[in-house]
Amino acid sequence: xxxxxxxLSSQDTEGEIERVANDGWLAARxxxxxxxxxxxxxxVNRSLERLDTxxxxxxxxxxxxxxxxxxxxxxxxxxxxxxxxxxxxxxSVQMALTGAPxxxxxxxxxxxxxxxxxxxxxxxxxxxxxxxxxxxxxxRAWLGLARASARLDDIAAACAAYKAISTADASxxxxxxxxxxxxxxxx
Numbered sequence: 001x002x003x004x005x006x007x008l009s010s011q012d013t014e015g016e017i018e019r020v021a022n023d024g025w026l027a028a029r030x031x032x033x034x035x036x037x038x039x040x041x042x043x044v045n046r047s048l049e050r051l052d053t054x055x056x057x058x059x060x061x062x063x064x065x066x067x068x069x070x071x072x073x074x075x076x077x078x079x080x081x082x083x084x085x086x087x088x089x090x091x092s093v094q095m096a097l098t099g100a101p102x103x104x105x106x107x108x109x110x111x112x113x114x115x116x117x118x119x120x121x122x123x124x125x126x127x128x129x130x131x132x133x134x135x136x137x138x139x140r141a142w143l144g145l146a147r148a149s150a151r152l153d154d155i156a157a158a159c160a161a162y163k164a165i166s167t168a169d170a171s172x173x174x175x176x177x178x179x180x181x182x183x184x185x186x187x
Contacts, residue, residue, distance in 0.1 A: 013057055018104045020050045021063030025105030028070035032118055036074035062091040062102045066111050073115040085112050107136050113144045122151040139168040159185035
């Protein structure tokens with residue numbers, strides 16, 4: 001029996017990690033509305049299994065922790081989610097010290113912001129999104145900050161965040177959300 005060993009280059013490995021991380025993240029996030037029942041975990045488990053083969057890479061370990069945190073969030077397992085987020089943050093710090101920061105499936109602060117928001121921990125979500133607006137300043141970070149601030153009834157902060165992204169590229173639904181909230185800010 002001939003066994004063929006395929007070795008991926010560093011660039012190929014990073015591309016594979018990005019693809020698998022994003023696939024796993026989307027599969028895990030799709031389970032959030034239904035609580036991540038075991039019979040629906042197949043796509044997530046396949047992503048985690050593929051990441052296991054790449055686990056020698058810190059990016060793969062970060063993606064693994066992020067996806068596991070998302071599954072914990074979908075199952076309303078806040079303490080378990082917190083452990084995975086702490087692990088993901090430590091890996092993100094390690095990555096930033098040795099090169100590029102964690103990016104897949106999301107940068108750490110955006111990841112934390114989204115998951116804390118999902119489990120109705122709006123203060124933690126807001127804090128994470130505030131950090132994200134300083135590190136990535138992405139429209140996702142500003143929108144998350146606006147939403148978390150609005151849920152905390154911090155109208156001034158929500159208005160400021162929605163104004164910050166009022167000209168950003170956004171989906172039609174997000175543009176409508178921004179416009180509607182900014183009307184509230186004028187009053």
